[in-house]
Amino acid sequence: MKKNDLIEIEITDVMLSGSGVGHYDGLAVFVPSTVTGDVVLAHILKVKTNVAYAKIEKIIKPSDKRGKIECNSFLKCGGCAFWHIKYSEELKLKENAVTNNLKRIGGVEPEFEPITALQPQNYRNKCQYPVAKNKDGDILIGFYSEHSHRVVDCPQCALQPEEFSKVVKVFKEFLKENNISIYSEETGKGLVRHLYIRKAAVTGEIMVAVVINGDKLPLAEKLIESLKALLKDSFCSFQININKKKTNVILGHKNITLYGNDYIIDVLCGVEIRISPLSFYQVNHDVAELLYKKAAEYLKPQGKTVLDLYCGAGTIGLSLAKKAKSIIGVEIIPEAVEDAKFNAKQNDIQNCEFICADAKNAAEMLKIRGIKPDAVIVDPPRKGCEESLIDIICNDFAPEIVVYVSCDSATLARDCKIFESMGYKAEKCATFDMFPRTSHVETVVLLSKGEVDSKKASC
């Protein structure tokens, strides 16, 4: 097989990246935008020792697993993996990926519960759009194409609320009409870097922030007026975020509010939540509520001191606070900790303490303070937990139950293996499709010390 060959191939599997794969001449051939059961004419783009990469020239026989592609930016913007596949098939793929990772990487075999999913469209409550100029001087606002920093204009994204694309349009017109300079990643010069929008699912409040490489956004008042006219009462906050560093990190540390509040308010699991631009907040509100409910079911917080590590704006802990004896939340981002404290006060929750620190350092400190939580929940970023933190949890705190919430089932599997080596058994696993159409998924695992009657694990 060589570059530019045309081959007929049957697709026999789909990767989590969304690419189909078939076999030809002893090579695995990856063909993006195909699904198991497709027979396609594939145009070979690159051949390596064991694998080849191709693109579809023609679909000869479509699989019955094929879905309707309902987004014009699919495969251009680098955001989604699965529009070409029926949603039910995507869910099976995600379920299998989590099961395989836990079994193969972690060597653990919890009881796997069926995947939980809601609607696969318009679910995102936050978006950060890079802004760039192309060679012709056109302003592009959209997303990076896959594996690159090339901005693809994306006037409509099927994952977001409809207001977001309207804000993008108004913002683009503002930039054009007023000749505002656009940041270039290559030179580090120019002003406008990103447009950031957040919408609270329950209250409908919308925050718009513009990330700039400078101290002032010229004529910001004109933009604010246009956004007021567009969004009416739901427009609750306009901020500029200052980021003058030559970095891939989107947000700088300083926000200046030019209209409305410094935050928006949402309601999650019955708790009013203040969210600032720098605070983490689950992007899919309705699935997050179901995930938190499952975490509570596994954790059985009644009468317990619960340690909520990697707590963001305190949302999980606060949702458990009424049942628990007390909650200790730990989070590294100061603004998120401020939000967590504010949220506790605002909801008249008095049994919560929030610590701004690295999770492992906070665990060390709590150990020195002689605190022994009855239950621990961890919700780390993709890289998972440090082994030394797992060691403190298992050997010093030694709670009956640990609940692990993860956005990366590979590092989750690695960490479950460590937990099992320290006497905790992965009993149950529930997967939540928090990010439909993308390759990402959230997983919750119940780890328990010794024999626990899992029937007792009720909310």
Ligand code: SAH
């Ligand atoms: N549990 C929260 C947030 C989960 S996201 C929720 O459901 O909303 C993971 C959080 O971990 C982020 O808020 C991030 O800022 C925080 N984080 C990342 N590294 C950390 C560390 N080393 N120590 C403590 N928190 C950390």
